Amino acid sequence: MPELPEVEVTRRSFADRIAGATVRAARLGKPLRWPLGVAPEALVGQRVRSVGRRGKYLLVEMDRGWLLVHLGMSGSLQFAPALPPPGPHDHFELDTSQGLLRLHDPRRFGAVVCVPSLDHARAVQLLGGLGVEPLEAGFDPVRFHQALRQRRAPIKQVLLAGDIVVGVGNIYASEALFSAGIRPTTRADRISGPRAARLHAAIVQVLQRALAVGGSTLRDFVSADGQSGYFQLDTMVYDRAGQPCRRCATAIRTIRQGQRSTYFCPLCQAR
DNA sequence: AAGCTGTCCTGAAAGC
DNA sequence: TGCTTTCAGGACAGCT
Known part of the structure; x- marks a missing residue:
């Protein structure tokens, strides 16, 4: 998608x-x-x-x-x-x-x-209601933390809402939270400054990597057949329920948040 | 204000 | 084998 x-x-x-x-x-x-x-x-x-x-x-x-x-x-x-x-x-x-x-x-x-x-x-x-662009200078770790402190909803759903930062869909939300070691159910306002900074960096890294990969696999996404264009995703947690975590081998778990699937490693994302 | 839930649509996959 | 059900996803309307 x-x-x-x-x-x-x-x-x-x-x-x-x-x-x-x-x-x-x-x-x-x-x-x-x-x-x-x-x-x-x-x-x-x-x-x-x-x-x-x-x-x-x-x-x-x-x-x-x-x-x-x-x-x-x-x-x-x-x-x-x-x-x-x-x-x-x-x-x-x-x-x-x-x-x-x-x-x-x-x-x-x-x-x-x-x-x-x-x-x-x-x-x-x-x-008008869209958040900042994650790959532009306006996406700042300190302001990101300040915005998260206003929200009590689970961090995964706050990311998906798109009114703080845009472009983080269901797949990249799970991936970024894994990368930052944050459990998706954690209340956004309970995330400390350093952890918010880690999440900020994870979002940028996950999206930039996908963009770089897309540049090679999607070079003719528009001009070619339109079928083979989607990213071949190599995910850490997304759609990997029950499979071993690539970092610690613990079984990846899946839960529902707001009628949407979330994936995480219970050990790497302890809180 | 913030945060829930339901809704849209259809193809693929799972279940019976 | 063939039918039915479930699921996936982004973003908005309409609630509380």
Whole structure:
């Protein structure tokens, strides 16, 4: 499932190639998570200025607004001069002078939303509540600790909420907590400064490593077949229930937190 | 305000 | 073998 590293790799794979292109047509498939918000024809004639990213949203900057693209959990993008006819799971297409951008999303948790330049409220609604970017300078260990001290919920769920730091999904939350030696059920406000600093470093390291791996395994994520693109994850705890911890050989345990699976090592993550 | 729960969707895997 | 059930995931609405 696309988490921050996959989204960033996707962005890099087509941002330069689509920049400057003029939209010739836009097509919708079955409904996605949210409606597009405008008639597809409203995009025709606009040029693509750039492709940025905020959290797990891709921000396609157009002449008169932004296209916010979210890959949900099963979405992927392709951008190529030409593509085969759309299949039953291709739910958005942007035909441009430089190629065809296509969203393939079998489970339709993804979304493409057009936010006109003037609709500031809509932009705030979609992006306003997001936390800091974990791979940018604003993600600071001291401020991270201060933010955690305001929260009584289990640290795993606080990370997932995304309002302190974005981009840490279910997989990387478990992985980062293992790396920092913190039990996922620990109340966020009970984590000391030094331990928060360790978690901060673990989040950065886990995401950066995934991004580096993605750079090699996902080089043609967008332009190629779209099937083999997902990360081949080599995890320490995620999806390893009952298997021996790679550090101490204790059996990895799984629990449910907020209807989501959490994995941890009971020995390496004692508290 | 913060923190719960339910909801959306569909393919894969497990269970009967 | 074939049918039914469960599970996975991100993020929001609507509660308490």
